[in-house]
Amino acid sequence: MKLGFIGVGNMASAMIGGILAKKVVEPLDVLGSAKTRSSREKRERELGICMTKDNREVVRKTELLFLAVKPCYYQSVIEEIREDIREEQILVTVAPGKTLEWLQEQFGKPVKLVRTMPNTPALVGEGMTAFCANSLVTDKDLETVRTLLESFGRAEEVEERLMSTVVAASGSSPAYLFMLMEAMADAAVAGGMPRAQAYEFVAQAVKGSAVLMEKTKLHPGVLKDMVCSPAGTTIEAVRILEREGLRSGIMEAMRVCEEKAR
Ligand SMILES: NC(=O)C1=CN([C@@H]2O[C@H](COP(=O)(O)OP(=O)(O)OC[C@H]3O[C@@H](n4cnc5c(N)ncnc54)[C@H](OP(=O)(O)O)[C@@H]3O)[C@@H](O)[C@H]2O)C=CC1
Numbered sequence: 001m002k003l004g005f006i007g008v009g010n011m012a013s014a015m016i017g018g019i020l021a022k023k024v025v026e027p028l029d030v031l032g033s034a035k036t037r038s039s040r041e042k043r044e045r046e047l048g049i050c051m052t053k054d055n056r057e058v059v060r061k062t063e064l065l066f067l068a069v070k071p072c073y074y075q076s077v078i079e080e081i082r083e084d085i086r087e088e089q090i091l092v093t094v095a096p097g098k099t100l101e102w103l104q105e106q107f108g109k110p111v112k113l114v115r116t117m118p119n120t121p122a123l124v125g126e127g128m129t130a131f132c133a134n135s136l137v138t139d140k141d142l143e144t145v146r147t148l149l150e151s152f153g154r155a156e157e158v159e160e161r162l163m164s165t166v167v168a169a170s171g172s173s174p175a176y177l178f179m180l181m182e183a184m185a186d187a188a189v190a191g192g193m194p195r196a197q198a199y200e201f202v203a204q205a206v207k208g209s210a211v212l213m214e215k216t217k218l219h220p221g222v223l224k225d226m227v228c229s230p231a232g233t234t235i236e237a238v239r240i241l242e243r244e245g246l247r248s249g250i251m252e253a254m255r256v257c258e259e260k261a262r
């Protein structure tokens, strides 16, 4: 299968990295486009895929196409490629706020559309992607898309109304987690730990906690209680985090993120 990517930036290169690592397609079966020459050369070098500056060529030469430019360029890129999109081609989007209805209107003709929300852990095969499709997408098409999405992590079909919530929960959340880990590492450095070691300890603690929650299916509150010894160290940290509003801060941040994604 020939895969196309219009826009090969942070998100698309993470997805392509995952797809190629799982050998779902060969690097030469992927054709991408980017605006600047330096960007195209970088992606060719790093990923071994073919790059062009011509978005229409990407559409003409591929069967399944990802539209991975920033949301503000969606309208102009769709206008540019609309004539070349073929009836049997599947177009996969990754942008927040671009609804199936809006996309359909922009194309002005029937197009098989799958709206997704991936995240950058895709690069290491640990992505979380939500997707929903319009009525022109057949079950077989959707299985093809699911196979691709699962090559770089987990993929789950959701109702379209949940897509903006997904942006806050898994699309954007790696950024909050990296901020948290940076702050934790800073504190460890303040405590005397060398920075490189601090990042390793913090990353492993976060990774281990995520796997623990996933595998045991225990409530996060129960897992938190398991760490807090009576009159111990952890409960002191928990008290300060409550006082500083960690949980309400996160909920408030995710609320504005979700609103922005509508
Ligand atoms: N980053 C993330 O964590 C996530 C991003 N997304 C979504 O992914 C999409 C891309 O985001 P991201 O990868 O972060 O953005 P980047 O800015 O990293 O990448 C955008 C890419 O689009 C290219 N581009 C810009 N204009 C055009 C054009 N007219 N024709 C062809 N290519 C063009 C850029 O080329 P050049 O480099 O040469 O300018 C670049 O390759 C967005 O819609 C975003 O919302 C979704 C989930 C998570």
Ligand SMILES: O=C(O)[C@@H]1CCC=N1
Binding pocket: 096, 167, 171, 172
């Ligand atoms: O910040 C953004 O708009 C994109 C969508 C989800 C993650 N990055």
